[in-house]
Amino acid sequence: MKGYAGRVLRVDLSTGRLATEPLDEDRARRFIGGRGLAASYLAAELGAGADPLGSENLLVLATGPFQGAPLPGHDRWTACARSPLTGGWGDANASGPFGTALKGAGFDAVLVQGLADRPVYLWLDGGRAELRDAAHLWGRTVADATDALLAELPDGAQVACIGPAGERKVRFASIVSSYNRVAARSGLGAVMGAKGLKAVCARPARPVPVADRRALAAASREFVRAMADSPNLQLFKLYGTPGAIRAYNALGMLPVKNFLQGTAPEAEAVSGEALARTFRLTAETCAGCPVWCRRRLETSDPVYGPVDPRYGGPDFETVGSLGAACGIFDPHFLARANALANAYGLDTVNLGLALAWAMECTARGILTPADTDGLRLQWGDARAALAMVERIARRQGFGALLAEGVGRAAREVGRGSEALAMHVKNQALPAHDPRSKVGLGLTFATANRGACHLQGVHDTSLEAGILAPELGLDPARYRGLSRTAREHKAAAQVAAQDWKDATDCLIMCKFLAYDYGPGSPGLAARLLSAVTGWDVGWRELLLAGARCYTLGRLVNLRCGLGRADDLLPARVADGLDGMLEEYYALRGWDASGVPRPETLARLGLDDYGSGSGR
Amino acid sequence: MVVPERTVRGGASMEKGRSEPGRASASGEGLAVTVELFAPLSDRLGASSLEVGLAAGATVGDLLRRLAANYPAFRPFWPAIGEPAYYPFLVVNGSSLSLPAGLDRGLKHGDRVGIVPPIAGGSRR
Numbered sequence: 001m002k003g004y005a006g007r008v009l010r011v012d013l014s015t016g017r018l019a020t021e022p023l024d025e026d027r028a029r030r031f032i033g034g035r036g037l038a039a040s041y042l043a044a045e046l047g048a049g050a051d052p053l054g055s056e057n058l059l060v061l062a063t064g065p066f067q068g069a070p071l072p073g074h075d076r077w078t079a080c081a082r083s084p085l086t087g088g089w090g091d092a093n094a095s096g097p098f099g100t101a102l103k104g105a106g107f108d109a110v111l112v113q114g115l116a117d118r119p120v121y122l123w124l125d126g127g128r129a130e131l132r133d134a135a136h137l138w139g140r141t142v143a144d145a146t147d148a149l150l151a152e153l154p155d156g157a158q159v160a161c162i163g164p165a166g167e168r169k170v171r172f173a174s175i176v177s178s179y180n181r182v183a184a185r186s187g188l189g190a191v192m193g194a195k196g197l198k199a200v201c202a203r204p205a206r207p208v209p210v211a212d213r214r215a216l217a218a219a220s221r222e223f224v225r226a227m228a229d230s231p232n233l234q235l236f237k238l239y240g241t242p243g244a245i246r247a248y249n250a251l252g253m254l255p256v257k258n259f260l261q262g263t264a265p266e267a268e269a270v271s272g273e274a275l276a277r278t279f280r281l282t283a284e285t286c287a288g289c290p291v292w293c294r295r296r297l298e299t300s301d302p303v304y305g306p307v308d309p310r311y312g313g314p315d316f317e318t319v320g321s322l323g324a325a326c327g328i329f330d331p332h333f334l335a336r337a338n339a340l341a342n343a344y345g346l347d348t349v350n351l352g353l354a355l356a357w358a359m360e361c362t363a364r365g366i367l368t369p370a371d372t373d374g375l376r377l378q379w380g381d382a383r384a385a386l387a388m389v390e391r392i393a394r395r396q397g398f399g400a401l402l403a404e405g406v407g408r409a410a411r412e413v414g415r416g417s418e419a420l421a422m423h424v425k426n427q428a429l430p431a432h433d434p435r436s437k438v439g440l441g442l443t444f445a446t447a448n449r450g451a452c453h454l455q456g457v458h459d460t461s462l463e464a465g466i467l468a469p470e471l472g473l474d475p476a477r478y479r480g481l482s483r484t485a486r487e488h489k490a491a492a493q494v495a496a497q498d499w500k501d502a503t504d505c506l507i508m509c510k511f512l513a514y515d516y517g518p519g520s521p522g523l524a525a526r527l528l529s530a531v532t533g534w535d536v537g538w539r540e541l542l543l544a545g546a547r548c549y550t551l552g553r554l555v556n557l558r559c560g561l562g563r564a565d566d567l568l569p570a571r572v573a574d575g576l577d578g579m580l581e582e583y584y585a586l587r588g589w590d591a592s593g594v595p596r597p598e599t600l601a602r603l604g605l606d607d608y609g610s611g612s613g614r
Numbered sequence: 615m616v617v618p619e620r621t622v623r624g625g626a627s628m629e630k631g632r633s634e635p636g637r638a639s640a641s642g643e644g645l646a647v648t649v650e651l652f653a654p655l656s657d658r659l660g661a662s663s664l665e666v667g668l669a670a671g672a673t674v675g676d677l678l679r680r681l682a683a684n685y686p687a688f689r690p691f692w693p694a695i696g697e698p699a700y701y702p703f704l705v706v707n708g709s710s711l712s713l714p715a716g717l718d719r720g721l722k723h724g725d726r727v728g729i730v731p732p733i734a735g736g737s738r739r
Contacts, residue, residue: 229690231700231731234654247652247730250705273653463712464700464732480701480714 001025002211003065003531004033009107009129011122013195014055014114018129023108029534030604032541033064035091036505036548037109038080042089043551043608048558052084052187053169053194055115061102061160061200062109064507065531068100068208071220072227073509073519075286077102077160078183084194085171085187085350085405086425088556088565089448092174092188093504094160095286095294096181097204101158104204116196121149121161124202134198139164141343142176143308149201161199162189163345165393169193170403172350172428176342180294180312184347185427186449187405211533219526224290226518233517236293239272240281241316246271251460253436254324255429257379258356259422259571262433266329270319278331281313286509293511303332304386311342317453320431321352325422326359327379337386344393351392353428354402354409355385360420366413373397422569425450425561432458434572439489442579443497445566448552454510457496459483461515468514470521470538471495490582495542502545547603550595554608563593644669645723647677650705652730658687668721674704675717677727688729703730 001023010019023037031040038060050056059081066074077099083090102110106127119134137145142163149159160177166189173189174182183189192198210216227233235243245267248254252262268274275281279299285292297313314322314334322337323329341348358377361367369376373391375384375398391399401409406428410421422429427450434441436459443456461467465479472495477488499521503513506524513519521538529536556562568576584591588599600606649664656662668676681688690699701713705728711719721727 231654231690232733235731235733238654238657243653244733247703247733250650250652250728250730251703251710460703460733464703466700466732480712482712 001028002209002533003069003528004028005103005106005108005206005208007107007127009110009124011110011112011129011131012114013112013116013120013131013197016131018131020107020129028065030544031547032502032505032528032544033108034062034078034505034507035080035093035501036544036551037064038062038078038091039548039551039555041109041111042080042082043554046082046555046558050082052082052087052090052191055113057082057113057191057194059112059188059191059195059197060109061112063099063103064505065528066506066508067103068204069210069216069531070213070288071216071527071531072224072289073286073512074288074507075099076507076509077177078504078507079175079188081186081188081191082555082559083186083188083449084169084190086427086450086561088425088559088561089552090186090188090191091449091504091552092183092185093454093507094175094177094181094183095509096158096178097287098158098160098177098181098202099507100208100287101156101202101204102200103208104206105202106206110200112195112197114195119196119198121199121201122197123153124200125154125157126203126205137161137198138167142345143179143310143343145199146179149199153201154203157201157203159199159201161345162192162197163343163393165344165346165403166190166193167198168393168395168403170346170392170395171405171408171426172347172354174345174347176345179310180342182342182347185349185452187347187350189345210531212530216527216530219523219530223512223519223523223527227290227512230517233291233511236511237283237291239276240283240293240295240313241272242270242275242314242319243272244316245319246273248320248431251436253433255320255353255356255422255431255433256324257327258325258353258360258420259429259433259569260360262436264324264327264329267324269329270323270331270334275313275331275334279313279335284312289509289512291511297335299332299335301332302336303330304336304382307335307339308343311339314338314348317431318348318352321349321428322355322385323352324431325352325356326385328382328385329380330382333382333386337389340386340389340393344389346389346393349430350405350428351389353422354392354406355388357406357410357417357421358388358398358402361413361417364416364420366415366417371398373399419570422571423451424568425565427451429569429572434568434576435574436483438484438486438574438576439493441568441572441576442490442583443493445568445576445580446493446583447497448549448556455497455500456493457515459489462492466515468499468520470542471499471514486577486579490579490586494583494586497549498542498545500545501548502541505544505548543603547605550600550603550605551608553589553593553595557594566593645672645721647721647723647725647727649677649681650726650728652728655687655729655731659685672721673717674706674711674719674721674727677721678717681729700732702732704728705730
């Protein structure tokens with residue numbers, strides 16, 4: 001089978017047993033890889049009562065057919081499990097060479113269950129797997145642990161590890177590969193921490209088999225040429241993702257002060273342009289990618305403490321959540337906060353909005369310094385915020401409450417603070433105001449992992465006329481349609497959710513794929529056909545995306561998440577009225593948000609049954 | 615009278631009162647607007663803003679066509695002939711203006727028009 005390692009590794013940390021099993025071609029073609037492949041195991045095997053931080057939770061690290069293939073946007077990997085943050089489906093995706101290493105070590109996916117009785121790490125090399133002692137790594141930051149692992153492993157090894165936040169089961173702890181390539185959302189670092197798994201390390205030994213190198217090269221060349229015309233990618237190349245901050249500020253789409261405002265004059269100080277003026281930024285990119293969207297940050301004048309350049313510079317979401325949402329428009333704060341988040345292994349979005357919620361609670365008198373360990377968490381207070389980051393990572397005092405995530409923290413504090421918590425399914429909102437992107441707000445409400453801007457389509461793309469014909473986005477309908485309009489948005493979100501899930505199956509960088517970049521479903525299908533030798537059309541690709549999306553829904557239903565959880569915080573919910581019912585109907589779900597049997601049959605998922613249990 | 619564009623490098627603020635547009639307004643023969651630029655347009659033009667002189671009664675559409683005619687960087691958004699490939703996002707005096715409905719909106723002397731290239735935004739965590 002071309003494009004795949006052809007094997008899956010099962011790890012039982014309770015017994016130390018390691019076993020491999022073949023990846024059969026039927027499963028690969030139905031679910032492709034990445035998140036879809038992970039979903040095929042989770043939907044089949046995860047018990048309804050599995051504690052996200054317990055032995056029964058199934059953690060899947062997965063790759064897809066694109067990893068290791070010579071095409072742009074392939075340098076990625078995914079992690080999936082029951083999320084300790086949402087209580088339901090959890091996934092996160094990261095860039096970097098770890099994905100190619102995992103597959104090149106001989107495994108399309110690693111499935112981890114059980115709990116280790118002492119810290120361990122998993123070493124994958126040449127088709128072999130080994131659990132090794134990690135007692136000497138426990139308690140160490142991401143960079144320290146990564147350094148130590150690289151020193152004891154052969155050249156070429158890649159590391160994905162957790163920091164102290166994951167060890168302490170902070171519910172939004174991340175998994176960090178290559179120092180700064182972060183699988184951040186859903187708290188999957190806490191799943192590793194609970195299992196006693198400090199790191200997974202892999203060395204790529206085997207070349208990835210590709211079916212038709214000539215066809216792949218031709219499609220890749222076409223892909224790269226198209227990237228030159230993308231305004232988004234030009235922007236990212238110039239300033240990285242923070243290059244979008246000025247535009248978002250001008251259009252009123254930033255989450256300023258916990259989404260109280262959409263814009264602030266001070267935000268100019270943390271724009272991509274301002275970061276480039278303030279720091280020495282060096283562009284970095286993934287293998288084979290011409291975009292160079294990432295930044296290494298060096299500063300000779302660290303105001304708030306050391307900034308290790310290996311942790312990278314803050315990206316757009318980090319500027320939005322730790323900066324704008326907290327009213328802290330200070331590039332030096334963002335450099336330090338981003339480095340701390342990556343050192344401890346924390347998702348910056350959930351971190352930023354937990355702090356922003358506490359700041360708004362302070363402003364409204366709901367919280368006082370007596371509640372918050374003597375720190376006055378005021379809007380714009382960089383030093384108080386940084387002190388609280390340290391306390392969250394260590395679960396100290398009030399930090400232990402924020403470590404539960406903004407949704408749980410608000411329910412614990414009560415006194416009206418629940419209305420100030422900006423989350424869906426306990427996953428904090430990314431830096432895109434749903435009042436300015438009404439259709440994306442529907443995706444925030446319905447996405448399986450909670451508020452997510454990487455699924456569905458941004459209303460700004462539709463309004464600008466950036467459309468993909470394969471998704472049925474008729475220019476006459478969508479071009480010029482206001483980003484705040486409701487009509488036709490549910491259909492666009494359904495189609496785009498299926499497509500974005502397909503990219504997560506491949507795994508293909510979303511920046512290069514519609515609607516961020518020029519990679520269309522048609523082009524992706526050509527790339528997949530060239531890699532695998534299958535004759536795959538874009539309809540089959542989108543169907544696989546729909547399967548992936550639906551399996552995530554089934555997992556959520558099994559975990560007790562359903563219609564009552566498909567909602568936005570009232571502060572930003574202006575446009576959702578009526579859209580949810582339309583969305584369910586388009587998806588083939590009943591009025592309570594459960595996929596109908598005929599829908600599962602159409603998707604070829606009869607064997608996964610309804611979400612009520614298996 | 616139509617006033618030629620002036621580019622302002624490195625800063626978004628305009629120096630009011632000493633520019634040609636001020637005279638244009640006083641003469642009553644035309645108007646001038648400040649165009650605020652966003653990346654990647656600003657980088658391609660090497661300026662954070664432009665002052666653009668237009669005939670009295672000019673519309674937003676006239677402004678975009680004028681820019682496309684004079685600056686190749688604008689042509690992806692508004693080719694010299696025909697429909698734009700993509701609509702940019704416009705912000706006139708701080709308020710968003712939807713396209714294409716807003717193309718007929720009249721401009722006044724001293725208006726500030728932000729032109730934001732199409733963006734999706736975000737990162738991929």
